[in-house]
Amino acid sequence: MQSKLKSELKGWDANILNTKLAQLSSIISQLNEDKGPDILGVCEVENRTVLEKLIGTINISGRRYAVVHADTGDARGIDVAFIYDAKLFYKPQKRNIFNYVVLKRNATRDILQVNFKTKSASKTEFVVIGNHWPSKLGGDLESEPYRIIAAETLSYWMERIPEKLDRDIPIIVMGDFNDEPFNRSISEYALGLKDSAKVRSKRSQNPYLFNLMWRLQRDGVGTHFYNHWGMLDQILVNRALINNEAGLRLIPDSCQIFSNSSIIQSDKPRRFGRPSSSSTFDLSGFSDHLPIYFRCDETV
Numbered sequence: 001m002q003s004k005l006k007s008e009l010k011g012w013d014a015n016i017l018n019t020k021l022a023q024l025s026s027i028i029s030q031l032n033e034d035k036g037p038d039i040l041g042v043c044e045v046e047n048r049t050v051l052e053k054l055i056g057t058i059n060i061s062g063r064r065y066a067v068v069h070a071d072t073g074d075a076r077g078i079d080v081a082f083i084y085d086a087k088l089f090y091k092p093q094k095r096n097i098f099n100y101v102v103l104k105r106n107a108t109r110d111i112l113q114v115n116f117k118t119k120s121a122s123k124t125e126f127v128v129i130g131n132h133w134p135s136k137l138g139g140d141l142e143s144e145p146y147r148i149i150a151a152e153t154l155s156y157w158m159e160r161i162p163e164k165l166d167r168d169i170p171i172i173v174m175g176d177f178n179d180e181p182f183n184r185s186i187s188e189y190a191l192g193l194k195d196s197a198k199v200r201s202k203r204s205q206n207p208y209l210f211n212l213m214w215r216l217q218r219d220g221v222g223t224h225f226y227n228h229w230g231m232l233d234q235i236l237v238n239r240a241l242i243n244n245e246a247g248l249r250l251i252p253d254s255c256q257i258f259s260n261s262s263i264i265q266s267d268k269p270r271r272f273g274r275p276s277s278s279s280t281f282d283l284s285g286f287s288d289h290l291p292i293y294f295r296c297d298e299t300v
Contacts, residue, residue: 010274010275010276011274011275011276011281012274012275016275016283017050017053018053018057019283020272021050021053021054021057022057023272023284023285023286024054024057024286024287025054025057025058025059027258027263027286027291028040028058028291029058029059029060030258030260031258031291031293032293032295035060035062035063036058036060036063036085037083037293038084038085038088038089039082039083039084039085039089039116039128040082040083040084041080041081041082041128041130041174041175042080042081042082042083042130043078043080043130043131043132043175043176044078044079044132044176045069045079045080045081046079047069047071047079048067048069048071048081051067051069051081051083052067054083055067055083062087063085063087064085064086064087065083065084065085065086066083066084066085066086066091067081067082067083067084068081068082068084068092068097068112068114069081069082070097070099070110070112078109078132079110080099080110080111080112080130080131080132080175081112081130082112082114082128082130084116087119088118088119089116089117089118089119090116090117090118090119092114092115092116096114096115097112097113097114097115098112098113098157099111099112099113100153102133102134102146102149102150102153109132109133109134109135109150110132111129111130111131111132111150111153111154111157112129112130112131113127113128113129113130113157113161114127114128114129114130115127116128118298120298122247122298124170124246124247124248124298125165125169125246125247126169126170126171126172126241126246126247126248127161127169127170127171127172128171128172128174129154129157129171129172129173129174129175130174130175131150131154131173131174131175131176131177132175132176132178133146133147133150133151133175133176133177133178133179133185134146134147134150134178135178136178144179144183144184144185147177147178147179147183147185148184148185148189150185151185151186151189151190152189154173154190155189155190155191155207158171158191158207158209158238159207167246168239168240168245168246169240169246170237170238170240170241170245170246170247170248170296171209171237171238171240171241172235172236172237172241172296173190173192173209173235173236173237173238174233174234174235174236174292175233175234176224176232176233176289177232177233177234178232179232180217180230180231180232181194181211181213181214181217181231181234182217186211186234190209190236191206191207191208191209192209192210192211192234192236193208193209193210193211194211194214196210196242199238199239199242200239200242200243201239202239207238208238208239209236209237209238210236210237210238210242211234211235211236212234212235212236212237212255212294213231213234213235213255213292215253215255216231216255216256216257217231221257222257222290223257223289223290223291223292224269224288224289224290225267225268225269225288229268232289233289233290233291233292234292235255235292235294237250241296244299247298247299248296248297248298248299249296249297249299250294250296251294251295251296251297254294254295254296255292255293255294256292256293256294257290257291257292258290258291258292258293259290262286263286263287263290265285269286269287269288269289269290270282270284270285270286271285271286271287271288272285272286272287273285
């Protein structure tokens with residue numbers, strides 16, 4: 001692992017890092033109609049220091065971004081984290097931050113839960129869960145059990161959160177799942193559904209989630225390209241959010257994939273790559289995944 005990390009870091013210096021951060025912040029600044037996101041979930045972040053450098057490059061009037069980061073100790077720096085506007089949300093306390101590392105032989109990928117509270121008069125509470133599930137390295141079927149473990153963990157959390165908080169609470173699930181909305185890990189184990197009817201119903205005791213990506217699922221559309229477009233990055237929400245039961249309301253059909261001519265090249269995402277790889281390294285690139293976003297309103 002250390003030798004692999006050493007080879008991946010070859011060629012990196014402060015100038016290249018700053019260039020990549022500037023590239024990423026230029027896209028972040030365009031989200032939410034050039035106002036920037038209220039909350040941004042990120043995957044495959046190296047460490048908290050890099051995140052602090054990233055928010056230092058985001059120059060949006062009226063924003064004051066802060067970081068929630070769970071260090072998994074992964075040697076390659078594959079962590080999940082959130083960037084949030086400290087003017088809109090209180091700083092989450094340690095007791096309101098939870099993370100779980102999906103284990104293979106070594107720690108790999110994780111799930112991060114953060115309980116947020118708005119600074120509005122109603123002080124609305126909601127939960128955001130960031131996911132980065134194990135990749136398909138080694139084969140789809142061979143690696144699937146690890147994503148199912150992550151899905152089962154997520155579904156268990158979905159049951160426990162209302163029990164722990166003793167009430168329904170809006171829950172937003174997001175991240176890079178390394179599976180499609182129709183794959184078993186999402187549809188059968190995480191209970192992410194295409195139809196919102198089951199999610200809306202209070203009769204079911206199952207912790208169903210409404211997968212916002214199904215509306216966008218069609219040929220030639222996706223968030224990641226590997227031989228073909230795939231919808232690996234997804235946002236799912238629970239009943240409380242789509243039924244407006246606890247102060248937050250999902251704005252219908254607001255979920256979108258952000259894309260423009262600068263981040264697409266040869267009909268696929270324009271990745272930044274690594275300096276050690278001459279075939280993929282592009283100082284004008286961004287990422288091999290496209291960002292996704294959605295909107296909700298505070299209603300209380």
